[in-house]
Amino acid sequence: MATSARRAGTPVLAHALSAAERGLAVIPLSPRKLPALRSPHRADPAHPPCHGECGRFGHGVHDASADPARVRALFAAAPWATGYGIACGLPPHHLIGVDLDTKPGTDSPAALRALAARHGFTVPETVVVLTPSGGRHLWLTGPPDVAVPNSASRLAPGIDIRGAGGYLVGPGSRGTRGTYATARGTAHLRPAPCPPALLALLLPPPPR
Ligand SMILES: [Zn+2]
Structure with missing residues (x-):
């Protein structure tokens, strides 16, 4: 620090x-x-x-x-x-937050792994923030020329996306349910670029 x-x-x-x-x-x-x-x-x-x-x-x-x-x-x-x-979405990082929630009956980390297998991308090693309710926020970076929209459970149940106009609760924050903290070994990583195949899933379909 x-x-x-x-x-x-x-x-x-x-x-x-x-x-x-x-x-x-x-x-x-x-x-x-x-x-x-x-x-x-x-x-x-x-x-x-x-x-x-x-x-x-x-x-x-x-x-x-x-x-x-x-x-x-x-x-x-x-x-x-x-x-x-x-x-999220601001220069220089153009941060994209992948919010893996823990809702009853959903397994969002498994859903992300399934998406990765189906669409042929690897979830990169990046900053991970653990939430007090057991969720995980993956920090990714986007290209400067695209605005990734916010979405809730659009990709898969329990996977929310924080994009342009959204924000991620930062590590060290205290909420009513506890403290947010970086996952071991990820605090000093640079946020990794969003894999193109995942980025394509985050963008709205082109207008018809
Ligand atoms: Zn004003």
């Missing part, structure tokens, strides 16, 4: 700053894994759509930044944050 992170005021800020140092844009999250800062326009339903153009915080994943000064400012504005979200 770099000096700036060690000097951070709270443990979660230190983790968020470490992610930012890797080029990952982050936002503070509440214990319920939701953006910790509420919309400054929530009392004004007639306010035109704003993704942060107003200059204030509270625009969900649009607040995300890898700039340490902005990350500190975000967390100073949300001292109740216990976690952080990593925005």
